[in-house]
Amino acid sequence: xxxxxxxxxxxxxxxxxxxxxxxxxxxxxxxxxxxxxxxxxxxxxxxxxxxxxxxxxxxxxxxxxxxxxxxxxxxxxxxxxxxxxxxxxxxxxxxxxxxxxxxxxxxxxxxxxxxxxxxxxxxxxxxxxxxxxxxxxxxxxxxxxxxxxx
Amino acid sequence: xxxxxxxxxxxxxxxxxxxxxxxxxxxxxxxxxxxxxxxxxxxxxxxxxxxxxxxxxxxxxxxxxxxxxxxxxxxxxxxxxxxxxxxxxxxxxxxxxxxxxxxxxxxxxxx
Numbered sequence: 001x002x003x004x005x006x007x008x009x010x011x012x013x014x015x016x017x018x019x020x021x022x023x024x025x026x027x028x029x030x031x032x033x034x035x036x037x038x039x040x041x042x043x044x045x046x047x048x049x050x051x052x053x054x055x056x057x058x059x060x061x062x063x064x065x066x067x068x069x070x071x072x073x074x075x076x077x078x079x080x081x082x083x084x085x086x087x088x089x090x091x092x093x094x095x096x097x098x099x100x101x102x103x104x105x106x107x108x109x110x111x112x113x114x115x116x117x118x119x120x121x122x123x124x125x126x127x128x129x130x131x132x133x134x135x136x137x138x139x140x141x142x143x144x145x146x147x148x149x150x
Numbered sequence: 151x152x153x154x155x156x157x158x159x160x161x162x163x164x165x166x167x168x169x170x171x172x173x174x175x176x177x178x179x180x181x182x183x184x185x186x187x188x189x190x191x192x193x194x195x196x197x198x199x200x201x202x203x204x205x206x207x208x209x210x211x212x213x214x215x216x217x218x219x220x221x222x223x224x225x226x227x228x229x230x231x232x233x234x235x236x237x238x239x240x241x242x243x244x245x246x247x248x249x250x251x252x253x254x255x256x257x258x259x260x261x
Contacts, residue, residue: 037193044191079153080240091251098243108244122213124244 011054012039015061024065026147027072031064034075042077049081052101056082059099063129071147089144092120097132105129111139151246158234159249163222164198166231172198176257178231185228194259199252204235207252208245216245 006014016039019025020032035057042049060083064070073085078098086096094110106126113119127135152159167178176196183190190196205218218237224230238245 041191041193044189045194046189079151079156094247096243096247106241106243108247110247120211122211122244122248124242 008049008051008053009039009043012049012057015054015057019061023061025061025072026068030072031075038075038077042081047077047079047081053081053083055101056099059083059101059103059105059129060085060097063097063099063105063132067133067145069142069147070145073145087141087145093144095136095139095141095145099129100126103129105132107132107136109136109139109141111141114140151243152238152240154240156240158221158223158236159238161199161220161233161235162229162231163233164231166222166233172255172257177261180259180261182229182231186225187228190259192260195256196259197253198255198257199249200254201235203252203254204249208237208248211248212245216242218245 012035016032016035019028019035023032025031060075064073064085070087073087076084076086078084082098082100084096084098086094088094092110092112094108096108098106100106104126105128106124108124109122111121113121121139123139125135162179162182164172164175164179167175169175169178176198179196180190201220205220208216208218216237218235220233220235223232223234225232235249
């Protein structure tokens with residue numbers, strides 16, 4: 001009921017508040033501060049939230065909680081008002097995930113080819129959020145997404 | 151990144167401004183953007199791309215050897231330097247990320 005009554009912005013702010021008070025992410029406060037900043041910048045630019053934007057954020061949080069060894073991503077808001085998380089370590093180690101409201105993710109991965117280090121593998125696609133890590137296994141993304149403490 | 155309905159990446163042609171310094175070029179572009187009602191956020195940035203570098207990088211690195219193209223798309227009178235980079239859509243996230251790799255400079259949106 002509460003979701004139905006709240007605006008997209010209100011729902012997003014509610015999720016960010018929940019992240020602060022026990023969102024289950026070790027970098028929750030840092031991520032919440034970044035999201036606060038993005039919300040302000042997005043609206044200052046005259047962009048409008050979509051009704052599905054809160055679901056995109058919810059999908060991102062669900063994914064981040066499923067990969068507790070990942071470090072805090074760089075988060076942006078896309079022109080479609082969805083949320084995008086990105087990790088990188090140089091031009092050839094790159095993972096970007098755009099969280100669609102329906103539970104799918106649009107991803108891009110650039111990864112050094114372990115057998116041929118002079119080559120770079122570049123793959124993109126759309127898969128279910130639940131299947132993403134299985135798809136990414138071949139690219140050993142933990143080499144640049146993992147928190148150094150883990 | 152593109153919006154779902156967009157057929158090209160909206161950009162501005164720095165050299166079209168006729169200014170010789172980058173600072174002056176960017177100042178004119180800011181004016182063109184403001185003239186068409188775009189609100190530039192205080193925390194925002196304007197990225198500078200070298201067109202041939204973008205085309206060469208994407209063609210050499212994209213799995214499908216994608217060839218992008220650019221066209222002058224003046225919006226008269228408010229934004230005469232407006233231009234577009236064609237050849238990809240909102241679904242081509244890999245192409246968008248390759249373009250982002252060759253950003254040469256980022257200037258403050260409001261200067």
